[in-house]
Amino acid sequence: MKSNQERITIDGIDKEILRHLMEDARKPILEIGRKLGISGAAVHQRLRKLESSGLITGSKFVINPKVLGYSTMAFIGIYLDKAMRNPEAVKQLREIPEVLECHYTTGNWSILIKLLCRDNEHLMQLLNTQIQAIEGVSRTETFISLNQQIDRQIGL
Amino acid sequence: MKSNQERITIDGIDKEILRHLMEDARKPILEIGRKLGISGAAVHQRLRKLESSGLITGSKFVINPKVLGYSTMAFIGIYLDKAMRNPEAVKQLREIPEVLECHYTTGNWSILIKLLCRDNEHLMQLLNTQIQAIEGVSRTETFISLNQQIDRQIGL
DNA sequence: GAAAACTCCGAAAATACGTCGGCTTGTACA
């Protein structure tokens, strides 16, 4: 996929197309065209333009982690004894599949991660045997998400 | 979409199908079938089983916020003067389109939100005019993500 | 005002989707 990253102008029709596909990536292009009152070919051409502009980075199936037994989400702030250790720490965090996000942040911590685990016991085990074991990690602070009340992409 | 939520067994072929679609929701079923050495019909039947089991919750187009000028991600811990105020606060947070996630968490804060804004100035403006303005918010702590180094779904 | 650039449409070809009956395999049970 090429991303020319050229300046692009997105009009209302583009937004409408994207709004449909952001909700359901498999919605037929023809159906979107019918809904907007333009031909399927036009929708297709606009999508190609949007893709080549780099605005669309891909599409994903979303799976429900609870069905897999993953129901505990947590955020962990990580203190590193030297900020320099960041690249190596991230490399090791990447090996932990439960780590979904990893941010290099301002503030007290060096790193903030979001992770998804089965239950509190699983979380504790990850902390003790995986995360605290990473070289350079001096301390962590854990925040368990009791309930995720909003989860969405940036709007158009 | 029905979700029987029945117990389900996911074998290696199911995982392989999901792995493909989690990366690219528009990948043709037939192509996946060819890659796995089974017919398109079989892939289709498996997908129907996975859908009705509730494992698949949908599909999304992923857009690149940077192309839209959104390049600053931040996490904000919010203190509420009374935890009771949570539902009303969340309702108001939902009205702020830059708020992508909102978690009711253990720990110091009542709420942890993730938000995406254009730049630091935009962030400051959101804090001052939108978030601090919510009734019940007594204090906030902001962590700016200088770099998101991991971003993924739970693995199979 | 001509040329270039956009954007759309309709049609056609290639491809994919979704369903069906039938085949094979494995299991349960008498």
Added chain:
DNA sequence: TGTACAAGCCGACGTATTTTCGGAGTTTTC
């Protein structure tokens, strides 16, 4: 051992979608 049942796959089929193409209308550029 034999039968019945369920699960999973296949090929084929009709329908629907994708993708491409040329052409036409409109706007922008110079």
